[in-house]
Amino acid sequence: MTFNVIKKQSDDNFMEWILDPESKLKQFQDIKILMKNEYLNDPYDWVVAFSSGKDSTLVLKLLWEMLSELRKDQRHKNVHVISSDTTVETNKLTSFLHKSLEMIAVNGAELGIKVHLVTPRLIQRYFRHVIGLGVIPPVPGKGFQWCTDRLKIAPLNSKMTEILKQQPVIIPEPEYNHRLTLLLGVRLDESIKRASSIKRHTSNDFFGEHDYIPNARVFHAVRDISTDDTWNFLRYKNKELPWGMPLENLEAMYGGTNIKECPVIRSKKELNKSCGDTRTGCWVCLLGGRKDKMLQELIDGGDESVTYLAEWKEFLFDVTFDCRYKDPIKGIKDIEKRVQKTSNKGFLDNPAIWHEEEFNRYIEHYKAYERATKGNERGEYDPGKFSFEMRRMLLEKLFYAQEMAGYTLISDEEVLLILQEWSNEGYNVAREELKTINHQYDGAVVLKRDWTINEKETTNRNPIFFVEVPLNMPASELAVYHKERQRLTGRSIFCFYSHTDYNHAKMVYNTATFLVCKKDIATLEEATSYVYEWLYLEGHNTTGIDGKPFTKMTKEARNAALNHLMIDTLGVAIKSMDERVESLKNQPVNLMTISEEEIDKISRKWSLLQKWIRIEKENHIEEYDKINDKSTLTNKKIEFSYNCVDLTKNGQLAFLF
Incomplete structure (x- = not known):
């Protein structure tokens, strides 16, 4: 109904009240x-x-x-x-x-x-x-x-x-x-x-x-x-x-x-x-869209304090659709309980998958490996709640809006309850650590259900990079490690999980693919370095014997870095083995022509790759070199030690001893 029609109806109704009020009453x-x-x-x-x-x-x-x-x-x-x-x-x-x-x-x-x-x-x-x-x-x-x-x-x-x-x-x-x-x-x-x-x-x-x-x-x-x-x-x-x-x-x-x-x-x-x-x-309601008619009318009517409420609401509306500020991990409490129950049972100590014969032992491990899956049960993008980083930004920006408006928007009791909720998740923040900050927003990065960039709704002008990191941890342990990095750093990088399965070689490992979109990151190498720093180095600060502060790896970060480096380094070799085994399966007649020495070489190479992928205790580097063409390895330089890990400028990991 047009405005003119509505106005005419209202005018007619008013005249009825003037001319015949008794019937209206x-x-x-x-x-x-x-x-x-x-x-x-x-x-x-x-x-x-x-x-x-x-x-x-x-x-x-x-x-x-x-x-x-x-x-x-x-x-x-x-x-x-x-x-x-x-x-x-x-x-x-x-x-x-x-x-x-x-x-x-x-x-x-x-x-x-x-x-x-x-x-x-x-x-x-x-x-x-x-x-x-x-x-x-x-x-x-x-x-x-x-x-x-x-x-x-x-x-x-x-x-x-x-x-x-x-x-x-x-x-x-x-x-x-x-x-x-x-x-x-x-x-x-x-x-x-x-x-x-x-x-x-x-x-x-x-x-x-x-x-x-x-x-x-x-x-x-x-x-x-x-x-x-x-x-x-x-x-x-x-x-x-x-x-x-x-x-x-x-x-x-x-x-x-x-x-x-x-x-x-x-x-x-x-x-x-x-x-x-x-x-x-x-005033916080988003159902009416990014712009609020009620708030705008108050602003137009001269209430300048509402400007800050409207700005906070627009900020909330924008980040609600931004995948970068969503937590990729759902149900972490149940996952942590499950991991805790099995954390003391190593691979070799688990009787459910132990076999005296080494071959069967690795086959059982391959079958039992907890594979990470991408998205929801249908493999679709289905993000979780706001990340802790965004929640802190929302609270600090709310403090700013409250200060500028000049009246209470959030009570002290609710602030303390929020801090308690954060603490329950492992984020311990004191009230005095929170600042009054007018956080600004650089534009949304929006994904479609199929994980592709929603070009229509994405407003961020910075380049977007996907950094895939093989981590070779069971899905539950991977989620727990990711959550620990969030707690340690107070930040999160959105990612999705998946797995790479070499069926013929009976090897499988999980990967995390991180989405990076930040103002100062212009290349894939910079994005990779940014992810590696967050994933392995940030968050655990200590002081050396010289009194100077430095970043030290946690035990969990060191193990995760070793797992990543091992898989990343052996990727070509594992793929080569998978292709070789597939070839032998597809041409069984050729098995008769392979010498026992060649079969033994393939068998030992397979066994050693299995040990490497699990980082078992024995040092197999020299033994592997004897039976393997070094050209199947990547060109990354690896030096083993038990002390520290350094992140090189090109984003590759080098272990220094």
């Missing part, structure tokens, strides 16, 4: 009569879900007027006005809501009105989930809208359940299927989806069942009232609402007429259709 009088009859015949308490928007205000105004018209002895029960403060709504809206509730509590007491302001518990808070746990926020068309349940539904339902338990036991029981009535300000005129939902969940014209609270019914008193009639009724011969709030204050909360209200949720089917492009949407 009749529909509201009918609602009050219905309210009165239901109120007087219902022995149980009523609840009004009040968001301080126009629709819930309309319901409360009609109910207030009805109660005022009753005799004092007829007001036989409590009317509970419940509001939810999600803690992530704009300062303007929160202040308006709190002021409204104060007036309602004071001026509505003699009518039996009791006010309840509910907030999510600390563990339900938005920042605890996104920044503390790394949970990805809901975005348009993707993901479950978890925040609505935690921030609104759970606190409201908890209070309603509490009120329900306080209802009297009546004997004999009334012929009601409910023990509590909830009045909601939802209207058919709001949207097609809203109208459809109301019709699905009402047993008759005005009443329906509550999806979450048993024994509670829902009263859609204003379901048939249009938006224009809502405003014109609120304005009719009144400059303030019954509880004393100036009407102009309510009107000021709405700016553009196209901004709708984010209502209280009653239906499970409404859960993913409830928020987004709304007047009362949380």
Whole structure:
């Protein structure tokens, strides 16, 4: 519907109120009569879900007027006005809501009105989930809208359940299927989806069942009232609402007429259709897209503090799609428990795969090797939560927004809870270590489901490199090692796992492919060096006997580097062996022509490669050289030692002793 059509309809409606107000007022009088009859015949308490928007205000105004018209002895029960403060709504809206509730509590007491302001518990808070746990926020068309349940539904339902338990036991029981009535300000005129939902969940014209609270019914008193009639009724011969709030204050909360209200949720089917492009949407909400109409209207209206909230939200929106800031490891706690149970059982000590005959022993190891797989069960890109690095950036940027806005965006208690959540994951950060930083963003790197770069959505202009690192650790141990590097360095490099399987040679090893896209990295060699430093060297700082600090490899990093170097160095030789064995399998007649000396050479070479790939204790370098053409090895220089590892400028590892 075009703007001109909407404006004409509004103008026509206004003229109807001017020329024939009695007929316009009749529909509201009918609602009050219905309210009165239901109120007087219902022995149980009523609840009004009040968001301080126009629709819930309309319901409360009609109910207030009805109660005022009753005799004092007829007001036989409590009317509970419940509001939810999600803690992530704009300062303007929160202040308006709190002021409204104060007036309602004071001026509505003699009518039996009791006010309840509910907030999510600390563990339900938005920042605890996104920044503390790394949970990805809901975005348009993707993901479950978890925040609505935690921030609104759970606190409201908890209070309603509490009120329900306080209802009297009546004997004999009334012929009601409910023990509590909830009045909601939802209207058919709001949207097609809203109208459809109301019709699905009402047993008759005005009443329906509550999806979450048993024994509670829902009263859609204003379901048939249009938006224009809502405003014109609120304005009719009144400059303030019954509880004393100036009407102009309510009107000021709405700016553009196209901004709708984010209502209280009653239906499970409404859960993913409830928020987004709304007047009362949380300022952190991404469902309306990167640009927020509500925030922009506040900025245009002169509230400069909201500029910093909008900037933080845009930052969150951008990084939500960036694969570089996603943790590639899922279910790490279960993986760590599994690895811990088997960590003391080495290959030679595991009776399940031990055979006296060396050949069978290696074959069993090949079969039992825990292969790493790429992506989800279908091999698709399916990233996990935010990396710790990004979570810390989000918190520090939030501190900046809070300082610039001049009012609280996150409580000290929630900050401490976030630090505890980080500590539970192995990231120990003291409060004083966190800085107030306006982190900037260099543009997103977005992947498609098939792991290719999404050129349309990728906005980062820096070159993108993929660095494949063979690590030869079972999948679980590889994940645990990766997580330890994240904890040690406080950073993460996004990667995906896979494995290389030489079926004929019966050799297999795992690999991690890292995605690198950074401002100062312009070549693959620089990207490789960057990955190697993070993977083996960074994070473990100590002081030498000369008093100077230096970076020392951890025991786990040294073992991982040895595993990487061994596989990387022997790659050509293993491939050659696989091709040789395949050739012999495909031409069995030629086996008769191979001398016993050649067969023995192949057998010993196979056995030695198996020992090398597992870095077993014996030194096999000289023995391998005797039976192998050195040209099958790579050109990397290898010198073995047990002390340290150095990263050369070209990104290759050299062991120095």
